[in-house]
Amino acid sequence: MCKEISCHDILNRAACPPHPPARQVAHAAGRQSGQSNYNMDEVMVLLKATEAVLPISGTDWELVANHHASYYPKKERMGKYLKKKFNKLAKSLIPTGNPDCPDYVRSAK
Numbered sequence: 001m002c003k004e005i006s007c008h009d010i011l012n013r014a015a016c017p018p019h020p021p022a023r024q025v026a027h028a029a030g031r032q033s034g035q036s037n038y039n040m041d042e043v044m045v046l047l048k049a050t051e052a053v054l055p056i057s058g059t060d061w062e063l064v065a066n067h068h069a070s071y072y073p074k075k076e077r078m079g080k081y082l083k084k085k086f087n088k089l090a091k092s093l094i095p096t097g098n099p100d101c102p103d104y105v106r107s108a109k
Contacts, residue, residue, distance in 0.1 A: 036075075038085060040104070045071045047107040050086055055079075 038046070049067040053060055061079030068077055089108035 042068075042072055042075070043085075043089070043104050044107075046082055046086060047089075047104060049082075051107070055083070 045068055046064070049064045053063050053067070055061045055064050058079060061083045063079075064082055065077060065079040068082060069075070086108060089105060092105050092108075
């Protein structure tokens, strides 16, 4: 704790030792700041790129990322994230109450 402070000490700032810097809290992993969600047109470009390349390995997904970047250069999506999005689309269930399956889900399957 700080000792008793006098007016002279306040001016000289010698009453208290400097406080240690505040501990920085690590942020949870997640989306980069400024990164937006996929819109429907972007999903369709992803599906067409995967249909053209038929990616198997990581390098194939980088080819998909390059194709995607030619349409959406500001998005800067990496191949592993496009793969993750595609797999999420492929695993999505067809709605049981509605006989119409969305086109993007049908294309992913």
